[in-house]
Amino acid sequence: NAGVMQNPRHLVRRRGQEARLRCSPMKGHSHVYWYRQLPEEGLKFMVYLQKENIIDESGMPKERFSAEFPKEGPSILRIQQVVRGDSAAYFCASSPPTGPYEQYFGPGTRLTVT
Amino acid sequence: GQQLNQSPQSMFIQEGEDVSMNCTSSSIFNTWLWYKQDPGEGPVLLIALYKAGELTSNGRLTAQFGITRKDSFLNISASIPSDVGIYFCAGHPTSGTYKYIFGTGTRLKVLA
Numbered sequence: 001n002a003g004v005m006q007n008p009r010h011l012v013r014r015r016g017q018e019a020r021l022r023c024s025p026m027k028g029h030s031h032v033y034w035y036r037q038l039p040e041e042g043l044k045f046m047v048y049l050q051k052e053n054i055i056d057e058s059g060m061p062k063e064r065f066s067a068e069f070p071k072e073g074p075s076i077l078r079i080q081q082v083v084r085g086d087s088a089a090y091f092c093a094s095s096p097p098t099g100p101y102e103q104y105f106g107p108g109t110r111l112t113v114t
Numbered sequence: 115g116q117q118l119n120q121s122p123q124s125m126f127i128q129e130g131e132d133v134s135m136n137c138t139s140s141s142i143f144n145t146w147l148w149y150k151q152d153p154g155e156g157p158v159l160l161i162a163l164y165k166a167g168e169l170t171s172n173g174r175l176t177a178q179f180g181i182t183r184k185d186s187f188l189n190i191s192a193s194i195p196s197d198v199g200i201y202f203c204a205g206h207p208t209s210g211t212y213k214y215i216f217g218t219g220t221r222l223k224v225l226a
Contacts, residue, residue: 004156031212042218043157043202056213091156101212102147103204105156 002027004094004106005074012112019079019086021109025094032075033093033103034060034067043091049075082113120203120217128225133190135220137203145206146186147214148177152199160201161188195224 005024013019025032030051035043045059049069060067064082069075079086089110093103118137127133137146145164149157161172163179163186170177176189186203200221204214 006156033213043216045213045216048213095212101145101206101214102159102162103214104159105149107156110154 004029004092004104006092006106006109008109009107010110010112012114013082014114015083016081019082019111021077021079021090021092021111023075023077023092023094023106025075025092026104028096029094029104030097031095031101032069033095034075034077035091035093037089037091037108046077046090079111082111084113087111087113118203118205118215118217120220122220123218124221124223126223126225127193129193129195131193133193133197133222134187135201136185136187137205137217138185139205139215140184141205141215142183142208143205143215144183144208145214146177146179147204147206148175148186148188149202149204150199151202151219157202190222193222193224195226198222198224 004026007022032049034046037043047060047067048056052071064080066078089108091105091108093105095101095103118139120137148161150160151157161170161177166183167181168179174191178187200219202219203217206214
C-alpha cells in the first residue's frame with residue numbers, strides 16, 4: 001500500500017508565478033490536510049478537505065492561496081503570484097474516512113521563490 | 115493557531131542515554147499521536163494513543179496518554195545516533211473537529 005505521494009518534491013518559482021502542489025492520499029483515505037513548515041519551525045495547519053469539499057480553511061491566507069480535492073485525481077494546493085515569503089515546505093497528510101483519524105504525511109514539497 | 119506546549123524544545127544527549135519529552139494542553143484530547151521528522155522529510159507516525167492511561171511501545175520508544183487526558187509523554191531508551199530529528203506530538207480534541215493540534219517539536223541531537 002503506497003503512502004501519501006506529493007509532487008514535485010522541489011519547486012522553484014520566480015516572484016509573480018503560480019505554484020501548483022499535488023498530493024495523492026493513501027489508498028482508501030478520503031481526508032486530506034495541508035500544512036506549511038518554515039525552517040526550524042513546527043507544522044502550521046492550512047486547510048482540510050474531503051472529496052469535492054473544503055471542510056476547514058481557517059489556516060489558509062485569504063488571498064492567492066486555494067485548495068481543491070476533486071472527485072478524481074490528487075488534491076491541489078495552488079499559490080498564485082508567489083512572493084518570497086511563500087518559500088517553505090508544504091506537507092500533505094491523509095486520514096481514513098472513519099476513526100481513529102490518524103494522519104499520515106507525505107514527503108513534502110519544498111517551494112523556493114526567487 | 116492553537117498549539118500544544120511541548121518540552122523540551124531541544125536536547126543534546128549522549129548515545130546510550132534515555133530521553134523523555136512531553137506535551138501538555140489546557141484542553142482534553144481523545145487521541146494523541148507522536149511523530150518523528152528527519153531533515154528534509156515528512157513526519158513519520160511513531161505511536162498512536164487512544165485511551166487515558168494507555169501505555170504503548172514501539173521498539174525502544176514508549177508513549178503514554180496522561181490520565182487527565184491533557185498530556186502525553188514519549189520516552190526513548192538507549193538512544194542511538196539515528197534517533198536525531200524533530201519529534202512532534204499531536205492531539206485530537208474531543209469536540210467536533212477532524213483537525214489535530216500539533217506541538218512545536220522537540221529537537222533531539224545525539225552525541226556519539
